[in-house]
Amino acid sequence: MAPAAIACAVKCGAHHRRISPPQQGHAALELVARAPATAAAAAGELRPARCRSQTSMSFARAADSPAEPRVPCRSPPSARRARAALAREDAPPAGAAAEGAVLLSGAQSRHAIFRDELVRKAFYAAEAAHRGQMRVSGDPYLQHCVETAALLAELGAGPAVVAAGLLHDTVDDAGLGYGAISDQFGAGVADLVKGVSNLSRLSKLARRNDTASRVDEADKLRTVFLAMEDARAVLIKLADRLHNMRTLDSLPKIKQQCFANETLEIFAPLANQLGILNWKEQLENLCFKYLYPEQYEELSSNLLEFYNRDMIAAAIRRLEQALQVRGLSYHTISGRHKSMYSIYSKMARKKLAMDEIYDIHGVRVILENKAECFTTLEIVHHLWPRIPGKFKDYISSPKPNGYQSLHTVVLSEETLPLEIQIRTKDMHLQAEFGIAAHWRYKEGVRNCSSSVPEMVEWVRWVVTWQCETLHVYHPYSLSLGAPPRAICTFPSHSEDCPFAYSKRCYHSGPILVILLENEKMSVQELPQNSTILDLLKRASSYDMQLRLRLNCHVVHNLNQELKMGDVVELIPSTSCPGGYAREFQRRYDHRLAVSPS
Numbered sequence: 001m002a003p004a005a006i007a008c009a010v011k012c013g014a015h016h017r018r019i020s021p022p023q024q025g026h027a028a029l030e031l032v033a034r035a036p037a038t039a040a041a042a043a044g045e046l047r048p049a050r051c052r053s054q055t056s057m058s059f060a061r062a063a064d065s066p067a068e069p070r071v072p073c074r075s076p077p078s079a080r081r082a083r084a085a086l087a088r089e090d091a092p093p094a095g096a097a098a099e100g101a102v103l104l105s106g107a108q109s110r111h112a113i114f115r116d117e118l119v120r121k122a123f124y125a126a127e128a129a130h131r132g133q134m135r136v137s138g139d140p141y142l143q144h145c146v147e148t149a150a151l152l153a154e155l156g157a158g159p160a161v162v163a164a165g166l167l168h169d170t171v172d173d174a175g176l177g178y179g180a181i182s183d184q185f186g187a188g189v190a191d192l193v194k195g196v197s198n199l200s201r202l203s204k205l206a207r208r209n210d211t212a213s214r215v216d217e218a219d220k221l222r223t224v225f226l227a228m229e230d231a232r233a234v235l236i237k238l239a240d241r242l243h244n245m246r247t248l249d250s251l252p253k254i255k256q257q258c259f260a261n262e263t264l265e266i267f268a269p270l271a272n273q274l275g276i277l278n279w280k281e282q283l284e285n286l287c288f289k290y291l292y293p294e295q296y297e298e299l300s301s302n303l304l305e306f307y308n309r310d311m312i313a314a315a316i317r318r319l320e321q322a323l324q325v326r327g328l329s330y331h332t333i334s335g336r337h338k339s340m341y342s343i344y345s346k347m348a349r350k351k352l353a354m355d356e357i358y359d360i361h362g363v364r365v366i367l368e369n370k371a372e373c374f375t376t377l378e379i380v381h382h383l384w385p386r387i388p389g390k391f392k393d394y395i396s397s398p399k400p401n402g403y404q405s406l407h408t409v410v411l412s413e414e415t416l417p418l419e420i421q422i423r424t425k426d427m428h429l430q431a432e433f434g435i436a437a438h439w440r441y442k443e444g445v446r447n448c449s450s451s452v453p454e455m456v457e458w459v460r461w462v463v464t465w466q467c468e469t470l471h472v473y474h475p476y477s478l479s480l481g482a483p484p485r486a487i488c489t490f491p492s493h494s495e496d497c498p499f500a501y502s503k504r505c506y507h508s509g510p511i512l513v514i515l516l517e518n519e520k521m522s523v524q525e526l527p528q529n530s531t532i533l534d535l536l537k538r539a540s541s542y543d544m545q546l547r548l549r550l551n552c553h554v555v556h557n558l559n560q561e562l563k564m565g566d567v568v569e570l571i572p573s574t575s576c577p578g579g580y581a582r583e584f585q586r587r588y589d590h591r592l593a594v595s596p597s
């Protein structure tokens with residue numbers, strides 16, 4: 001649908017009555033009531049599911065990110081300071097800026113993990129490394145590092161991930177070496193920081209090559225991201241991007257759009273694949289704001305009048321009581337309102353006005369068996385008047401992908417449509433993690449024929465396992481069936497634990513590798529067991545004068561086999577001492593400096 005048509009569709013929905021406003025840019029509210037079997041439900045508690053969203057729009061830009069083009073800061077003093085800070089113990093170093101102390105205590109008051117020894121030490125190292133560096137907004141650079149780490153802390157990530165979140169820009173922007181980080185924080189943290197750097201570099205190249213505009217290529221790049229790095233590095237990169245997107249205001253419009261395009265095509269779907277829906281929705285809403293500002297404003301002001309969180313909470317309470325009266329026990333009842341971008345996309349996809357979208361407010365009930373689902377449906381239709389034509393029985397007639405659920409739309413509070421989904425715990429497991437998984441449903445048929453789903457499921461599992469908040473809402477922890485294999489107690493793993501984090505993919509299909517040549521990045525799909533020579537046959541610019549690097553190491557053997565996520569660079573033999581990437585950056589910066597922005 002053309003933007004003008006969307007604007008019209010948004011307008012058409014503008015007559016809804018005024019109700020409680022959502023926070024701007026806020027991801028969908030999600031409320032969960034556990035069955036009385038759980039402590040939360042026994043206490044009648046409603047709580048936000050997954051991480052609580054925070055969408056403060058207060059700071060501007062960072063690392064790989066928004067304030068581009070960023071001349072790489074290789075300031076020897078900051079690098080020296082940072083190395084010195086690394087060498088010290090974890091006490092605040094003499095000369096540490098007072099504003100650093102304020103940032104640290106602010107972070108500690110929000111998240112206890114900032115009191116952890118490793119995390120505090122990482123904070124001081126980041127403080128020393130970034131001292132004096134400012135963001136485009138004029139805020140201290142360190143603020144971005146702290147906010148990135150805070151997002152990870154909010155998910156319940158452990159000390160290594162939060163420490164790496166604090167240090168994520170020290171290699172690229174403060175000249176700290178892998179060795180220095182590894183010596184002080186261990187190879188685990190250093191690998192994560194390096195992993196984030198690698199992802200940032202590819203992301204930068206993707207923006208320069210406008211990869212986001214080629215859907216297929218963007219899909220493949222996401223797959224490469226998941227394949228090439230530890231899932232936790234991807235998580236840190238996502239946190240980095242989310243904070244940068246929240247603070248995009250200070251940048252020129254053209255760069256805002258460039259970041260928003262890339263985020264919408266690559267990072268938001270990545271968050272979806274990782275199962276961090278709250279981040280996915282925040283990222284999408286922010287992209288929407290920068291890419292379609294008029295439609296965003298219009299839809300946002302209409303939704304201010306329309307979103308009704310209290311109604312969802314009241315509906316959950318009412319249904320809970322009714323189920324109790326009938327003696328029906330359930331696993332969970334959850335509610336959410338649809339995010340702004342999801343509404344916008346559905347309107348565009350289905351050419352509908354806002355008031356024709358019936359699932360803006362939704363509730364989902366998970367029960368033990370089919371019979372209980374149908375009884376619950378009766379109860380629902382008894383509690384609220386149903387909207388004709390909106391009932392779907394995907395239990396009796398499952399969707400081709402196996403998805404099963406009952407869907408109905410009722411009129412809550414007499415005027416507001418409320419979508420209610422009713423399913424068993426096994427159906428829910430299928431809908432979240434099986435072939436009918438929600439992320440696959442959202443991506444449509446793309447990606448589904450390769451080994452990608454297997455890899456995504458693996459990465460989702462690792463990330464879920466690593467983050468307490470996500471773990472709590474994992475179906476296995478809702479006793480939705482036995483875990484597939486024996487697992488350790490959260491959050492530690494035995495050495496041979498199958499769920500310990502490691503790069504693990506089960507590739508049976510083709511591999512994806514990145515080829516960098518002549519300032520161009522492409523994602524190449526090759527059969528298993530392909531060699532560097534096979535890849536070079538596809539390179540338009542290859543001649544024997546060029547040197548080759550595979551994952552930053554010079555290559556001597558062209559028959560070396562490639563694996564998923566490898567990065568192959570063709571380097572001009574006259575390359576500058578700083579390496580191809582830096583020369584590339586220099587040329588790019590020069591071009592931007594001379595071209596009108």
Ligand SMILES: Nc1nc2c(ncn2[C@@H]2O[C@H](COP(=O)(O)OP(=O)(O)OP(=O)(O)O)[C@@H](O)[C@H]2O)c(=O)[nH]1
Binds near residue numbers: 403
């Ligand atoms: N995980 C998963 N969820 C699904 C799938 N199909 C539908 N859903 C969920 O069910 C909701 C409604 O789907 P349908 O009842 O088929 O409705 P629709 O065709 O999208 O159109 P509307 O009735 O306008 O919402 C979706 O918004 C999803 O939340 C699926 O294959 N997998």
Ligand SMILES: Nc1ncnc2c1ncn2[C@@H]1O[C@H](COP(=O)(O)OP(=O)(O)OP(=O)(O)O)[C@@H](O)[C@H]1O
Binds near residue numbers: 362364
């Ligand atoms: N009625 C509901 N109750 C509770 N959660 C829901 C309900 N409907 C969808 N969800 C969940 O809300 C999240 C956001 O879904 P969203 O509304 O953006 O898309 P969708 O409903 O799945 O798809 P579509 O836009 O295609 O209708 C998903 O995790 C989805 O499973």
